[in-house]
Amino acid sequence: MRLPEKGLDRKALFERLETYRERDVDWRSGRVFGYVFDPGAEAMEVGKEAYAMFLTENGLDFTSFPSLMSLENDLVGMARAHLGGDEAVVGNFTSGGTESIILAVKTARDYARATRPQVGEPEMILPVTAHAAFHKAAHYLGVKVVQTGVNPNSFRADVAEMRRAVGPRTILLVGSAPSYTHGVVDPIEQMGALAWEKGILLHVDACMGGFLLPYLRRLGEPVPPFDLSVPGVTSISMDLHKYAYTPKGASIILYRDKELRRHQIFACSRWTGYTMVNNTIQSSKSGGPMAAAWAVLQFIGDEGYLELARRKLEAVRHVAEGIEAIPDLSLLTRPDMPLVAFSSETLDVFHLIDEMNGRGWYIQPALSYENSPKHVHLSISASNVAWVDRFLEDLRACVDIVKKTPPMEPAAVVGAGAEGVDLGDLGDEEVSALMEAAGISGGGLPSRMAGINDVLDGLPPEVRERLLTAYTNNAFVPDPEED
Numbered sequence: 152m153r154l155p156e157k158g159l160d161r162k163a164l165f166e167r168l169e170t171y172r173e174r175d176v177d178w179r180s181g182r183v184f185g186y187v188f189d190p191g192a193e194a195m196e197v198g199k200e201a202y203a204m205f206l207t208e209n210g211l212d213f214t215s216f217p218s219l220m221s222l223e224n225d226l227v228g229m230a231r232a233h234l235g236g237d238e239a240v241v242g243n244f245t246s247g248g249t250e251s252i253i254l255a256v257k258t259a260r261d262y263a264r265a266t267r268p269q270v271g272e273p274e275m276i277l278p279v280t281a282h283a284a285f286h287k288a289a290h291y292l293g294v295k296v297v298q299t300g301v302n303p304n305s306f307r308a309d310v311a312e313m314r315r316a317v318g319p320r321t322i323l324l325v326g327s328a329p330s331y332t333h334g335v336v337d338p339i340e341q342m343g344a345l346a347w348e349k350g351i352l353l354h355v356d357a358c359m360g361g362f363l364l365p366y367l368r369r370l371g372e373p374v375p376p377f378d379l380s381v382p383g384v385t386s387i388s389m390d391l392h393k394y395a396y397t398p399k400g401a402s403i404i405l406y407r408d409k410e411l412r413r414h415q416i417f418a419c420s421r422w423t424g425y426t427m428v429n430n431t432i433q434s435s436k437s438g439g440p441m442a443a444a445w446a447v448l449q450f451i452g453d454e455g456y457l458e459l460a461r462r463k464l465e466a467v468r469h470v471a472e473g474i475e476a477i478p479d480l481s482l483l484t485r486p487d488m489p490l491v492a493f494s495s496e497t498l499d500v501f502h503l504i505d506e507m508n509g510r511g512w513y514i515q516p517a518l519s520y521e522n523s524p525k526h527v528h529l530s531i532s533a534s535n536v537a538w539v540d541r542f543l544e545d546l547r548a549c550v551d552i553v554k555k556t557p558p559m560e561p562a563a564v565v566g567a568g569a570e571g572v573d574l575g576d577l578g579d580e581e582v583s584a585l586m587e588a589a590g591i592s593g594g595g596l597p598s599r600m601a602g603i604n605d606v607l608d609g610l611p612p613e614v615r616e617r618l619l620t621a622y623t624n625n626a627f628v629p630d631p632e633e634d
């Protein structure tokens with residue numbers, strides 16, 4: 152794109168913006184099981200209005216915008232009470248789960264530097280189900296990941312294996328409440344006891360569950376202890392832009408006390424400009440997401456969230472039973488949250504996803520990793536609830552269709568496209584050959600993704616990562632015709 156010589160009129164530019172959205176998933180339809188947590192029209196409007204009201208306020212400097220500090224302290228106070236924290240607990244508002252997690256890992260690293268300088272190269276212990284954001288944090292911050300396994304039936308972290316993995320360089324243990332993939336809460340009490348005994352930190356990733364799990368418990372669900380009420384938990388992250396239904400750009404990170412949180416804050420006075428002190432990764436940032444989060448929480452309120460939780464609980468039970476009643480499909484495990492993972496031994500679930508997409512649904516593919524097979528993931532939220540019967544009906548019909556398509560043999564797909572490719576030493580040419588085999592060489596994406604996902608599934612994770620990087624590197628290039 153080039154700047155227009157003269158500014159466009161409002162109508163024309165908004166029309167153009169609208170055309171950009173034409174190929175997006177239709178999240179308003181209620182048929183999209185992920186990405187968007189839609190609280191319904193009224194709460195959405197409240198969020199938008201508050202967002203617009205604080206759009207221009209800048210979180211760079213709380214002395215100039217004390218309004219943002221007050222909103223942030225309100226949100227942290229709410230979160231602390233929600234997650235079993237006492238008055239010593241402090242925290243901050245961040246842009247999302249990933250930022251909260253990166254900050255938790257940075258804090259653990261810098262706390263270890265201050266209190267255990269002999270550690271040298273720090274390590275953190277992650278169950279294989281811990282979110283990819285921890286790997287990103289490790290990559291950015293120079294912390295080594297030590298991965299541990301999960302129980303093959305419940306997919307909960309194996310704490311005995313974590314214990315065996317603890318060494319002199321361990322600075323942090325990680326548990327999920329719940330894991331995104333399987334929707335199960337790890338044995339946080341056991342992890343807390345281990346962290347306490349070894350004198351190391353424990354972060355609970357409650358980005359998905361932190362807001363909802365207390366409501367599910369109030370509805371009688373057997374939610375295991377997972378929050379700051381558990382001894383040994385030293386930090387916890389909770390996203391508001393998921394099951395609290397606030398507009399995106401909203402998460403909370405909490406620490407046991409200020410002594411720990413101190414290591415999160417970055418101050419710099421070694422340059423010629425303004426004095427900089429940041430709680431979070433971003434420096435200049437809009438007040439919009441925070442004001443919107445504050446407003447939506449106030450608008451929906453405790454009773455509103457309890458009712459939303461009740462509806463999701465009914466929906467997830469119904470979906471889980473419906474899937475189990477289809478002989479070709481099976482749940483990977485019984486989830487503690489409205490997150491459903493299912494797979495099949497008789498048909499290719501990636502074809503099933505394509506078939507469902509063709510009928511207007513969005514359901515998410517997940518590749519196999521360690522003892523978790525390739526599967527379909529559903530994050531059920533309020534807007535999906537009214538659609539679960541139709542969903543199951545279409546799922547049954549699509550299973551019947553896909554059963555007639557022979558399952559893809561991933562090794563054969565990869566072999567055909569990647570003959571002679573040395574997977575251990577991938578140069579640009581080898582990456583191009585594999586991308587061609589996967590059907591993604593032309594830049595755009597085919598309407599059916601099963602072939603691509605099957606190729607990726609047949610490759611080792613580091614090769615998948617090379618391909619995904621190459622694909623993304625090619626995709627984000629301005630269109631020369633637009634110049």
Ligand SMILES: Cc1ncc(COP(=O)(O)O)c(C=O)c1O
Pocket residue numbers: 246247248249250252282284327329330331356357358359390
């Ligand atoms: C358990 C868990 N942790 C962290 C994240 C990352 O959150 P975000 O996408 O807001 O950065 C997610 C996202 O789905 C998640 O499910």
